[in-house]
Amino acid sequence: MPLNTSTSAQQLRPLSLTGPEREPVQFTVNLVGAPTEVEQLVQQIKTVAEQFLYHWKTFPIALPQPLSAASLALSGFGHNGSSTVGGSRKMRPINLRDLFIAPPFDELDAVASDGTGEPRRLTNTQLKTLRENGEFDVPSLHFSGQVHKWRLSQLLQKGTLRAHDSFLSDLALAARFLVVTARSRIFSHFFSVFYAARALLNGFIKLLDMIVGVPALLAHNLDYKIKEERCRFLIAELVCRPEFEDCLDGLCSYVRKILRRATMEKFDFNSCDITQPIPYLFLTPKGQEIDLRLFCRDVMRKALPILLCILERETRGWFLHFRERLIAELRAKKLTDKEIEEEVNEAVMKEYLQRVYSSILSNSKLLELGVGIPELLVQQAQSVVIMYKAVDKVQRDIKRSREDHQKCLANDHSVLSRVAPWLRSKLRHAEEHKLNKSAWSAHEEALKMCTKHNLLQTAYFLSRDLAFMKEREPVLLKELKNAKAPTRSFQWACRIWSPKSWIIRRNFQGQSDIIPTVISQQATSIVTPRSDPSQPVFLVEKEIIRTTSTRWPFWRLLNLMQRTWCWTWNMMFLLGILVPWCSPLSLRALFCVKPFMPDLELSQVNGTLFPRKTSITQTMASRLIELWRHISKSRTRFETEPDTGFIGKGLTRNLNRIWNYFIKGFLGTIVILFAFPLLCLATSFLSILLALTAPLWIPVFTMLLHLYMILIYDIDSPNNNRNRYCILLEALIWNILSQGCLQPIAAVLVAIIVCPLASGVILVVGIARYALRLLWDSLTFHLFIKKCGRVPASDSIAVRRIAGPGLALDYYFMIRPEQALAAFEAKMELDELQAYQHAMERIILQPQKDFSQFVEACFGPFSAQLAKMGPYLSLDREAQDLMTTLHEKLEKRRRELQTSLTTQVKTRVKLNTKELKIAIQLAAHILEKYYPSHIIARLSISEEEFWDNKGLAVNDWPGLAGLIYTEIFSLDFLTPLTENDTHFKLEPHPSLDLTRYSEMVQNATDVIGSKGLDLLGNVYAPRGNVQVHLPFLEVTAFNPRSRITLTFRKPEKRDMSVGLTTPRVRAHRAAQQSKLPDTQKHWRPWKKKTDEKSATEKLLIPLPVPHPVHIAINIYNRDAEHPIPLDSELVWEILKSIEDCQNGEIMAMSSVTRYRSAIMESSNDSLASSSSLGSTRESGSATGGSGSGVGNGTETLPCVNREVCTQVKVAEEHSPNSGFHWTLSNWGAAQTTRRRTNSNVRVDLASPEDISLDTDSSRAVFNPYGTTV
Incomplete structure (x- = not known):
């Protein structure tokens, strides 16, 4: 039954003239030869059924009156607070197809002629521009501030500036043969004298190898050994606290016992019930305490769902206003867009982190996990954020130095800077020099910031890591490189x-x-x-x-x-x-x-x-x-x-x-x-x-x-990747003769003769072409263009329009608030028609529902079923006829309420700031008077559920108005136009009467003029080039074990995922994996393969601190006569089972799984822009745009899909033994209240005010209103 949620709002328009009239259903009973008792029973059933069952004798379908035919009392906008608009005047119907008329872009004929109809001659300014660039501008007549740009064919005029640019390109091409190509023939890795010398040496070595054998050695697992030593160095000074020494001894005794058992019999380590406690508290030589309780899987898995809820909850309610206030304040200080973007993103992230940290410290459930656990979680997150900030700072410095160096090269070498290989080589060498100088900058910056924020534990590990990278790693790397193993035995x-x-x-x-x-x-x-x-x-x-x-x-x-x-x-x-x-x-x-x-x-x-x-x-x-x-x-x-x-x-x-x-x-x-x-x-x-x-x-x-191995097939080849067939011929013909003898001769000829000749020819041709072009342009300009040139009206072989109204894509259509309000009322009428349709369909089908419930209640216990025949068939036909009539009338009204705007035009419709505020505020006032009685009252849900499904607070009429505007136009409608935006006007048809809306806008304008713009609330400020990301923190930032680690000798069996994955992330990862083979197909041997170095490859985030189990074994091995062999794979498996086998994991994991399943069943659209962990950059890593972390090729995945206002249907379980619930709407004179059986679980994961304003993305979620655009 529809709930009337507004007691104060009156029904402004009747739903229908008269209600439907019921008539009892007549049953015909013919029993021949039946007993008297049966006849009496059937007659009694017939009497009862005719008393309760009915059909619609008359069912008038009167659609709600158009909104323009009624008068809405809009108070509160007059000077005295009591004026009304449209109280008694009759409004003419509005044809919505005439509401938006696209401007005529075809004004070329008018532009090309003067007031007398004669062709317009080119002005001196246009002739000067044409002489310089081969282009000229013509002001638009209908669009102020816009120009039509025309470009002449190069047969007539190219322009001195463009000709000079072409001449510089010719000089760059000539210089490329000398600077790049000729030099590469001497020192390059492909087709050069240097490469020929290497090939000749390889040929002789190959001959010697195939006869007597040359040593073939290789350093295996070099990176893994370095990482292993790095992990051991981090904890080399730690000692166990005195009160936990018994725990350490017991752990080592247990490991020895399991190791001894594993050498005697086969069993599954993970099947053992491990109750041995693990020491998590250690001390440094200076007495500083190291608390590693976050390495406990049980603690982290219990804290994970709590942290997820906190991270999501703290994005709500503050971001939009905070962002807009900061942008307005910084714009008032006359900062550039880039500076504003950096300042706002940093401030937003800082505010978000402070809110998250405060919630974690005050959370009672986290306090139950142990004393000091919330503080450890905050410190871990702070450490990760600080390290990412340090990495970002170093990356920005390197990027800035690269851009500065590129500008210097362009200024100092105007010709050579156009040679792409030369420019790339210079930039690469400069970047390598910068990387070598700033190799430890990320460590040092992170160490300084951790010390500043009193993160002593992280500062200790950072200092140990920095000491290893500076002092120990070079020596260790040199030693390991010398410790080579043979390639084959x-x-x-x-x-x-x-x-x-x-x-x-x-x-x-x-x-x-x-x-x-x-x-x-x-x-x-x-x-x-x-x-x-x-x-x-x-x-x-x-x-x-x-x-x-x-x-x-x-x-x-x-x-x-x-x-x-x-x-x-x-x-x-x-x-x-x-x-x-x-x-x-x-x-x-x-x-x-x-x-x-x-x-x-x-x-x-x-x-x-x-x-x-x-x-x-x-x-x-x-x-x-x-x-x-x-x-x-x-x-x-x-x-x-x-x-x-x-x-x-x-x-x-x-x-x-x-x-x-x-x-x-x-x-x-x-x-x-x-x-x-x-x-x-x-x-x-x-x-x-x-x-x-x-x-x-x-x-x-x-x-x-x-001899067979030398001549035909090398069975004892030391390298499986090397060619094995006819190695003698390969060494003699290919390596020695072709590459070693012929290649240097050809390379020298190309470097000394071919390249200088080609460069000279190009130089001569370039100079001649430049001189002839200047001569030709001068002749055509003075003899033809200057005397006969005029503004064209269409494209031709001689001239072509390259810019102007209608050609560019970066423009918008500006409308008036009156048009927006008219379209808004049309959308409200469509919403009312939708609600009216649902209400009427329920009423039409009610007799059939009552009939089926009556039969099920009375005859269901006797295994009788309802058959679609007789009276029920008549009811079904009547309902179908009524439904057809209803749909026809509704479709006719909906066609009248459709505008003529296409999807492309809707995405470009905007208002300026003042008019947008007026349109939203007036729409909110209309909604407040109209929606409760005409739409919400027709729904089968309560008012609280209505607002909850929209993702809004109760009675948030401005928010609902913004939602409806985004449905009418697009998400960008709520971003007002700026002075720099190119826009054209969408005017209504002159015959359209918008007087009522004009009066409403005028009253609102008077109030704004006297009380200021801030009275009508905040709208989304124009961004320009400012991209403000929604604050987002990875849940893996709280886990010190989140980094991908490779354990002993089995890297292919390790889990390569981090955190909680989502369908979007899995799809992105599958797409990246499918693209890998395509990128490896390109065979271009002349392109030099360079190892991309990163400023962050030295700093691992989080730091690779070993698990406390490994720390305990290392402490035990320092003084033990018989140490536990950590190099053994068996020991690694035992320690891994101790790490994983802890109480409470199953319960924690099941709760996380339920949380993830609710998220993954929601809609697939997610926020297009989310801030990566602790940073404000846009492209810090390969997956940074989707909320993923950065650093050293380690992929950190988003913790959840950030969808909003999603309903997950939960199937109801019906017990087979339960009785039938009587739900007929008419029993005697009493009306039973319909029970609500809607089982919807709402998953609200985003803020009511979060909004993604990235217009360049293909998908966006308008979070305040739960709508995907």
Whole structure:
């Protein structure tokens, strides 16, 4: 039921003339042969149904009267406070399509002619401008202050200034051949004498490498080792507080216990219930306390949702007024836009941070996490903000010096500064020099600011980090660069001939021992290693492995010798031992009687070797015995089978005897007795001969393989990325002949002959072209243009209009307040029609709802369902007819209320400051009189919910007026025009009667003239070039572990995300990852690849302080006789499990997940401009525009999507056992109140006054009113 939320407001216009008239629904009941009881029951149901169910007998649809047909009492704007506007005069209907008439931009014919209709001749000023630039301006007639700019074709006139600019460009091109191209042919990295010398040297080195081998070394994980030492240096002086020494000892004992257990058995570290406490408080040598309780995951995850709420809440209610006041004050001081932008952004961020810090310190929930936790959170955030500010300051200094140097180069070298490669080279060298000078500036600035703000803990770590970077890192880097490892290692396995010399290892509980080799004839049942940690595992080594690498010179010769040695001995073992003594064709198989087992396997019971049953080998005698045993079995089987075949056994018996005794027995025996010995003797003696001669032919084969690697394919290539095919031809033809011999000759010829000739030709042509251009321009100007030139009326081959009204895109349309108010009233009527439509649709469908509820309540328990037939079908048809009639009338009225403005025109409509204030204030007054009774009263929600859904305070009529204006026009409508904006007027049609609005504006103007502009409130001041960002602080600023860290030897398995990600951030990240392969496809070898250095690469934000677990282990290792090996990957996994396995994590994470899910289900539009962490710059990093942090390539992601006024629908759960709730609107004479079943969860994440004014973005959210534009 609509709620009348305004008791004082009167209904100014009737909703309808008369209300709809009800008529009971008539039911026809025909029961034939039914019992009397059934007939009575049906008649009773029919009587009750006709009493409660109804349809609309008459339903008049009278749309609300147009607003212009009524009279609105607008008090409060007269001089005496009691004057009214439009009280008795009848207003003519306004045709809204005539409200905005675009100005005629086509005035060229009028501009081109004088008052008599004759063509307008060019003035002396226009001729002078034309002579200098080849262009001239013609003042506009209809648009004051605007000009039409025309440019002549270069066939007629180019202008002395433009000709001189072209001449300088020709000189720059000529100089480029000498300064850039010729010099590059000598010293460049591509096609130069220097590059040829390097290629020649590489060719000779490659020849030497392919023959004997040149050392190939590489320093691995250099960056990681530096970072690891940096982390250790930060905490090298810390000691544990005396009261926590027992806790430290217990932690180290626990780590040793887990480490010992991990070496004995396999188990999951994360599955252990870790209750061991961790010391978080430490002391420096000077007695300063270091509190690292924020490293506790449990604390941070409990604090995370609280911090998110504080960060969002503190953006509300102050930003807009604070920003506008500061801009107005600084503009009064005559500061430039850039200075204003810097001052305002810094002041806004400072105010926001002070509010956030105060809320954190006074929050009771954070105090429950521990004494001093709020102070630690504030100090951590302050430290991060200060470090970012220091980084920003250094970056601004470097950027400023680069711009100054570029200006100096442009002033001192007017020609060379036009050569882009020369200019880039100069700027790059200057920037590198500046970076080298300011390498520690960020550290020093941050250290000074932390000391100033009494952040002693951060200052201590900064000083330690600065000491490491200045003193320790250069020495360590030099040492690590010298500690290089070979790029490739080779293993050569040589077979141990005697099984008694095989090496047996016993592994048990992490220890490996060599036991005596015992050969036993007794087999055991267990031969595979057992998984039981209480049982030992035995391993056998049958080969001796030798290793060579690319570390030493002549490593290819070493490989050749090792390959020859190993292959020789292995081949001798194969041909001299295995084939003649252990194979099926060996001498042993010839002379032995019984089968033998030549191979041995290892027992997992006692570690002995015993014959392998699967390696059994038959001898000649055993083969004969097996053959005649098979013949005997075949004959016995034939004689014992019954004689049931097609041919009797009397005929087949002889055939069977012949097959078994002659074919199998005689011939098989002949083969075994004569062929098998010959084959065994030949195979054995041949293999023995090859084994004895192996030292002669194996070296020949390995030498041929060495030549094959030189000529065809390099198997032993030290680098997998290097070419392996035909390396000899590559070294001789490509490196030595082509690059080493031909390239320097061609480069010298180009540098000495081609480039000077080309430069001279370009110089001569440029001078000649410049002289001829000046001569031609002078002739055409004095002989033709000066005498015959006149203002053109259209573009032609000789002249073209390049600027003027209608051509430029940076212009606006200025309207009058009367037009804005008329469009505003039309929008209010559309809102009323929308509310009227919803109300009438509910009334039209009410009989059907009552009918379905009646049937469900009465017959639902008997499994009966409503069928669309009979009376219900009639109700449905009546409702459809009424709905069609309603929609037709509404559509007709809506078409009358539409303006003729297109989307492009709407985005450019504006007012000046005074008129915008008047329009907003008058609209707010109209809304206050009109909206409660005509729109809010028709809604099915309360007045508080209406304002809450709009994101406004209750009765914030100016805010609602601004919202409606943004819906009519655009978000930029609320930013007034400035004096420097190019604008044209959108006038109404002359026949349009706007007198009522003019009187309203006049009354408001009188008040403003007497009491000043500030009476009507604040609007959004013109920004110009001032970009003020919404203050925003990353939630990761409070977490000292938020930085991406790489743990031991597994960087590819680490989580590379920071903070809470959002769908927008994930989409942006996916787009960036999809673009990476495209950027790597460009193959331009002549472009020099330069490593981009940053001023922030030295300062990591936050500082890489290790977890207190690592600090405790480092303190323990200083004095321990048996230190815990921190270089072990197993130890790292144990420490990681201790860090992660803490109580209370699941609960905290679930609350954060719910918070994030509510955010991600909201709308996808977010604020286009948000301040990055603690900074006011626009492009400090690759993702700074979207609220991401900066610094050293570390991506810090926005904590939440900043959407506003979003409703998340929550599905209601209906219990199957619950009874039916009677909800008919008519029961007897009483009307039951409809229950409200709307389950909406509102997520309000932004300030009611925050607004994004970035007009250059494609999307913007107008936060005060919850509207996406």
